[in-house]
Amino acid sequence: MTSPKPFDASVFECGPATDAVRRLLSDYAAIEWFVPPGVDEAHARAFMHRHHAHGRDVAPDLFAAHLDIEYADGDAQAFFAWCERVRMPARGWDWKYGVLKKLTERHSEAHGWDMAAHPPLTNALDAVGRLFVTLPGGYSVWNVPLPPLALPTTPADDEARRVHEALRFFKGYCDIDLFEALEWQLAEPECPLSKNPFVPLLELYATAHYPFHLSADRVVLFRFDAPV
Amino acid sequence: MHPRDARILALARRLVGPRPSFSDAVGALSAAVTQIIPAGRVFVIGTTLDGPIVGSAISGIGIAPRAHDVAIVRVGADGHVLHLDAWLAPHELTPHATPHELAPHATPHELATHELATHELATHELTTHDTPHELAPRALRAPTPPRDVARAGVLAKRRSEARDPA
Numbered sequence: 001m002t003s004p005k006p007f008d009a010s011v012f013e014c015g016p017a018t019d020a021v022r023r024l025l026s027d028y029a030a031i032e033w034f035v036p037p038g039v040d041e042a043h044a045r046a047f048m049h050r051h052h053a054h055g056r057d058v059a060p061d062l063f064a065a066h067l068d069i070e071y072a073d074g075d076a077q078a079f080f081a082w083c084e085r086v087r088m089p090a091r092g093w094d095w096k097y098g099v100l101k102k103l104t105e106r107h108s109e110a111h112g113w114d115m116a117a118h119p120p121l122t123n124a125l126d127a128v129g130r131l132f133v134t135l136p137g138g139y140s141v142w143n144v145p146l147p148p149l150a151l152p153t154t155p156a157d158d159e160a161r162r163v164h165e166a167l168r169f170f171k172g173y174c175d176i177d178l179f180e181a182l183e184w185q186l187a188e189p190e191c192p193l194s195k196n197p198f199v200p201l202l203e204l205y206a207t208a209h210y211p212f213h214l215s216a217d218r219v220v221l222f223r224f225d226a227p228v
Numbered sequence: 229m230h231p232r233d234a235r236i237l238a239l240a241r242r243l244v245g246p247r248p249s250f251s252d253a254v255g256a257l258s259a260a261v262t263q264i265i266p267a268g269r270v271f272v273i274g275t276t277l278d279g280p281i282v283g284s285a286i287s288g289i290g291i292a293p294r295a296h297d298v299a300i301v302r303v304g305a306d307g308h309v310l311h312l313d314a315w316l317a318p319h320e321l322t323p324h325a326t327p328h329e330l331a332p333h334a335t336p337h338e339l340a341t342h343e344l345a346t347h348e349l350a351t352h353e354l355t356t357h358d359t360p361h362e363l364a365p366r367a368l369r370a371p372t373p374p375r376d377v378a379r380a381g382v383l384a385k386r387r388s389e390a391r392d393p394a
Contacts (some may be wrong), residue, residue, distance in 0.1 A: 101267040133272060133280070137251035139258055141282055143272040148307035168305035172286035179269070179285075 007147050011129035016189035021131070021182055023193065025144070028178050028202055033149060034079075034167060034228040037208040044209035044221055045069055047200040054197035055103055062099045064217035073223045076163045082212050082222055083166040095213040096173050103197065104180045113187035116140045131182065142179055167228065170210060177201050229302075229312075233289040236260045237300065241315065250293035253315060254282050257291060274303040281309065291315070 007029035009022040037044065048069055056063035072082065086095040108114070115132050127133045133143045149171060181198035185191060193199050204211060209221040236257070244256035254270070261268035274281040276292050281301055283290020288303040289312075298315035 097266060101265075105267040127272075135251050135254055135280075135282075137249075137255050139251060139254045141254065141258070141270050141272055141280075143280075145272070145274075149305045164305060168288065169286060171305065172284070172288075175285050176269075179271075 012131060013129055014131060014186060017185040020185040020189070020191075020193055020196075024178065024181050024185070024199070024202070027206070029147065031202075031206045032208070033171060033205075034076075034210075034224055035208050036225060036227065037223050039207045041071060041209070041221070044204055044207050047204040047207065048209075048211065048219060048221065051197055051200035051204065054195060054200065055099070058197065059099075059103050059106060062102055062216075066217055068218045070218070070220045071223065072220050073225050075225060076167075076228050077159075079170075079210070079222055079224065079228075080163050080166040082220070083169050086212050086214070087169070096176070099213075099216065100177065100180060100198075104183055107184060108187045111187040113183070115142075115183075131186070144179070144182075146175060146178075163228075174202075174205055177205075229289060230287050232264065233284060233287050236264050236284075237289070239263060246315075248298060248315065250279060250291070250298055253291050253298045257282065274301075274307065274309055276301075276309065 007025070009025035009029065012018065012021055012025060014021045049067065052063055052067045056065075072078070116134075116138070127143050130143055132140050134140045149167065177198055181196055181202060184196045184198060185193075201211075204221075209223060212220045212222060214220060237260070239260035240253070240256040243259055244252050248256065258270050261270055270282050270290075271285045272280045273283050273285060273288060273290050274292075278295070279293040281290040281292045281303055283301075283303070288305070290301055290303060292299045292301050292309075299311055300313040300315065302310045302312055304310065
């Protein structure tokens with residue numbers, strides 16, 4: 001599943017982080033979503049471990065000392081079931097908000113970066129090339145018009161509709177991981193992409209392995225056995 | 229609508245009151261998001277002719293400016309925009325705010341369905357786990373006159389078409 005529209009990352013200007021930001025955006029926009037994996041699980045495992053290790057380097061209290069990686073294969077219905085599982089997590093654990101948001105928040109604070117401190121007032125309808133816009137009233141919001149998914153079929157019934165919603169749910173969180181990666185580079189422009197803890201996560205998505213973090217030390221990589 | 233989105237919208241409405249400017253609504257939405265989600269953010273998730281849609285990158289639920297108020301919308305995974313509600317619940321509308329003022333470009337048929345859609349969502353006050361698709365059958369069970377029942381059927385069909393374009 002690819003986007004129906006081309007995405008031009010070259011319009012984004014972000015000062016010293018421009019090259020890294022453009023690279024992140026263009027690589028992410030080229031990902032083909034919800035297809036069977038194109039690489040073996042060793043590659044995917046390596047990306048997952050690299051993401052975890054880089055995160056642990058920065059925030060050892062947020063990332064477990066050891067990470068168990070498991071695999072699950074299936075169709076869109078199975079994927080939907082995994083999405084439902086992480087939507088209703090065990091008490092005290094959130095598969096995304098528990099660790100990754102804190103990681104970015106700490107990093108940005110440590111580097112004194114604040115989105116609201118940077119962008120001037122912007123007409124949001126004419127904001128091409130701006131990663132964020134500031135609306136009248138001073139409220140700043142992210143503004144990366146990622147192209148929508150080209151959903152392959154029209155959901156004919158409730159079941160198909162729920163599957164589409166699950167795809168959107170998962171992809172939305174992946175988009176947020178992209179924003180985390182972008183914010184990391186904006187806060188620390190000199191950081192090589194190879195040291196950005198979110199980059200291996202985006203690379204993992206490109207291999208078509210879809211992670212579901214069940215706890216701080218356990219993740220399941222889902223693989224589609226056929227394109228959605 | 230996911231319960232978390234419903235909680236965020238309800239809190240944002242309480243924070244800013246019934247007739248905010250779009251900017252104030254964005255501010256209230258941002259404040260509500262950060263209260264409910266640690267380090268939560270809002271995003272530009274689409275645009276309409278009147279301005280940006282600001283909301284959740286996960287669910288696609290957001291707010292959009294309109295001529296006289298702020299609309300609550302859902303941006304589908306395919307980019308399609310579905311109008312869910314007005315910022316104001318119907319019982320908060322003044323006698324001077326007609327459906328036409330709320331949707332000045334709407335056709336009479338769209339106004340009729342908008343009225344019903346707004347009524348249905350207000351009945352549930354955006355605090356249930358229901359999706360709009362789930363709301364329509366419930367509206368059919370409500371003690372409404374036959375004319376409204378027929379309109380509800382049309383609405384359910386229109387919603388299905390709007391949410392699931394070919």
